Amino acid sequence: MSTPVIGWIGLGKMGHPMAQHLVNAGYPVTVYNRSKDKETGFGNTATSPKETMAGADIIFLMVSDDAAIHDLVQGPEGLLAAGVSGKLVVNMSTVSPHISREVAASLHKQGNEYLDAPVSGSVKQAQDAALVIMVGGPAAAFEQAKPVLEKIGRLVMRVGDHGAGNTAKLAINSMLAYHAQGLAEAVLLARNNGIATADLLTLINNSALGNPFIKIKGQAILDNNYAPAFALKHIAKDLRLAKHLGLATPLGQAAFDSFQHAEATLGEEDIIAIIKQL
Ligand code: NA7
Helix, strand or coil, rough: CCCCCEECCCCCCCCCHHHHHHHCCCCCCCEEEEHHHHHHHCCCECHHHHHHHCCCCCEEEEECCCHHHHHHHHHCCCCCCHHCCEEEEEEEECCHHHHHHHHHHHHHCCCCEEEEEEEEEHHHHHHCCCCEEEEEEEHHHHHHHHHCCCCEEEEEEEEEEECCHHHHHHHHHHHHHHHHHHHHHHHHHHHHHCHHHHHHHHHCCCCCCCCCHHHHHHHHHHHHCCCCCCCHHHHHHHHHHHHHCCCCHHHHHHHHHHHHHHHHHHHHCCCCHHHCCC
């Protein structure tokens, strides 16, 4: 297939570096973001999702949540309003499997294809093109998107049909919530009993429990730096979505309660800001 024309919608903390990789790889890319200031630096911009859809072969979405997808797809200036066919929409946002299946069905009616392709990894992995990308949707559409996704991720894997990528992502992010809360609780237990946080983190990072997440978030606790790499409000959303999938285990319920409670005051800070609530 000749080089596909790319439409990219959503230039937040994740979407911006991801779209930039596709520009750097030589794809013709047109971007759209609701707040126009975030489009600065990109050559080709569209005035609406509808225009983005009409002008591209593969249209990527990287936005906050189900409500954003609903607006961008069904809205008066949304993807469906373009009334075109033969396009592939790849939704990389973390959303519910339910909305993925709904959007896939609406797009199919017009003769378009859809993949859910959420990512594991945060801003650093997005900047390094090292995301782990899990895909739900038909194999043929997957093969079409794969070469483009490989410019953004270090692993691109199809796990099933529409919604399967979202389901895998929610399982992973429930575990992410346990890691964040677990690290915070261990630091507090040690600190309250006279162990320096720096010492505890050195021990953890040299043990079997040391991993990139614990290393980065441990450093954030030491630096008292809660600027969002992965905003706490996003994990609160993911746990709500996971609950709809049946998350009701002891850890799952505890993490759900903890992050819902923290969202009102700490939602705009990083996930590890959960330590401030505890
Ligand atoms: P950010 O940095 O909070 O960015 C969110 C993006 O979503 C940003 O481009 C927003 O546009 C856009 N957005 C949000 N709501 C809407 C609506 N209703 N319509 C159009 N566009 C919207 O999030 P991240 O980049 O960190 O995360 C993106 C996804 O990856 C998310 O699913 C995470 O869970 C994982 P704005 O600039 O506000 O106009």
